[in-house]
Amino acid sequence: MSSPTFIRPTFAPSLIILAAAILAACGGPQASQGARPAAPPPTAVRLITLEQHAIEDTSEFIAAVRSLRSATVQPEVEGIVTRIFVKSGDRVRAGTPLVQINAERQRAAVQSTEATRAGTEADATYWRGQVKRLETLVGAGAISRQEFEQAENSLRTAEARLGALDAQLREGQVQLQYHRVDAPQAGVVGDIAVRQGDRVTTATAITTLDDDDGLEAYIEVPVGRAPDLRTGLPVHLLDADGTVIATHPISFVATRVDPGTQAVLAKVRIGKAPPGMRVQQFIRARVVWRTSEGLTVPVVAVNRISNQYFCFVAEGTGDAMVARQRPVRVGEVTGDDYVVLEGLKPGERIVVSGIQKIGDGAPVRAE
Numbered sequence: 001m002s003s004p005t006f007i008r009p010t011f012a013p014s015l016i017i018l019a020a021a022i023l024a025a026c027g028g029p030q031a032s033q034g035a036r037p038a039a040p041p042p043t044a045v046r047l048i049t050l051e052q053h054a055i056e057d058t059s060e061f062i063a064a065v066r067s068l069r070s071a072t073v074q075p076e077v078e079g080i081v082t083r084i085f086v087k088s089g090d091r092v093r094a095g096t097p098l099v100q101i102n103a104e105r106q107r108a109a110v111q112s113t114e115a116t117r118a119g120t121e122a123d124a125t126y127w128r129g130q131v132k133r134l135e136t137l138v139g140a141g142a143i144s145r146q147e148f149e150q151a152e153n154s155l156r157t158a159e160a161r162l163g164a165l166d167a168q169l170r171e172g173q174v175q176l177q178y179h180r181v182d183a184p185q186a187g188v189v190g191d192i193a194v195r196q197g198d199r200v201t202t203a204t205a206i207t208t209l210d211d212d213d214g215l216e217a218y219i220e221v222p223v224g225r226a227p228d229l230r231t232g233l234p235v236h237l238l239d240a241d242g243t244v245i246a247t248h249p250i251s252f253v254a255t256r257v258d259p260g261t262q263a264v265l266a267k268v269r270i271g272k273a274p275p276g277m278r279v280q281q282f283i284r285a286r287v288v289w290r291t292s293e294g295l296t297v298p299v300v301a302v303n304r305i306s307n308q309y310f311c312f313v314a315e316g317t318g319d320a321m322v323a324r325q326r327p328v329r330v331g332e333v334t335g336d337d338y339v340v341l342e343g344l345k346p347g348e349r350i351v352v353s354g355i356q357k358i359g360d361g362a363p364v365r366a367e
Contacts, residue, residue: 103179127155296337
């Protein structure tokens with residue numbers, strides 16, 4: 001009986017190559033133990049270096065702009081407006097004609113007084129001559145003393161009437177001048193509240209005159225801050241966007257509290273009005289109580305988590321730089337920055353952009 005014959009299996013070379021590729025792709029036990037995930041690339045961020053600088057302790061108030069030389073123009077007489085010489089916004093000098101009021105009636109009264117005065121002056125001239133002539137006759141005994149005294153009395157009466165008419169004529173001429181309303185001071189003409197043909201009285205406000213070369217800011221400071229008020233404190237005047245347009249010291253502090261507002265009045269002498277500032281305008285005024293050295297950090301660089309503030313501080317250099325989250329204590333906002341009270345030191349670099357893309361220990365690089 002013959003023994004069985006065993007046939008050795010053979011594998012195609014293509015199958016061997018495929019198995020080797022699968023094994024290489026999956027990796028053996030040693031490969032899986034030695035591989036590590038690749039580190040994420042550093043995030044580009046903008047950094048600033050903290051430096052000490054002057055920090056102002058300030059309070060902001062609403063101030064009213066007033067003119068040291070403002071006037072409301074009212075007529076001295078009644079009548080109809082016949083002419084308006086100026087328009088709103090004109091800059092005028094003292095004595096410039098503003099409005100003409102009908103003066104025909106007053107002019108006629110002055111002419112009547114002048115005519116009466118001329119007649120009275122003729123009477124006084126006549127009696128002067130009579131007294132001089134009768135004085136010679138009474139000395140020679142040609143007339144009685146009584147007749148001479150009567151002539152003297154007529155002369156005194158005529159001179160008294162002449163004096164009264166002179167005063168009446170001067171008053172009438174002054175009244176005639178009042179029919180032309182002139183500027184009492186130099187300044188800029190405000191709104192003209194009357195029109196040609198309107199009737200005005202002595203209570204009518206025709207217009208206003210404001211000299212914008214002498215302005216003051218009136219600041220009402222709450223009585224709680226009154227002990228800190230003093231002349232010389234700097235005040236920043238701000239426009240609507242918060243930009244400082246002028247800085248001037250406090251020139252006056254009231255000694256009394258306003259009983260209605262419980263505030264203390266402080267004045268700031270502005271002088272020439274900055275561009276865009278007008279009389280009676282309300283503006284923002286920032287009183288600087290004191291100035292000290294300290295640190296500030298941009299508001300955009302600070303995160304708030306559960307009433308705690310944090311900043312990212314860049315540590316290391318070059319490719320080894322990482323962001324570390326650090327708790328900080330901040331104070332008031334000055335402009336676009338927080339005042340730093342604790343947690344940061346001068347010279348440290350703070351991440352101010354891209355903080356939403358990073359976490360504690362994240363690699364970063366400067367933009």
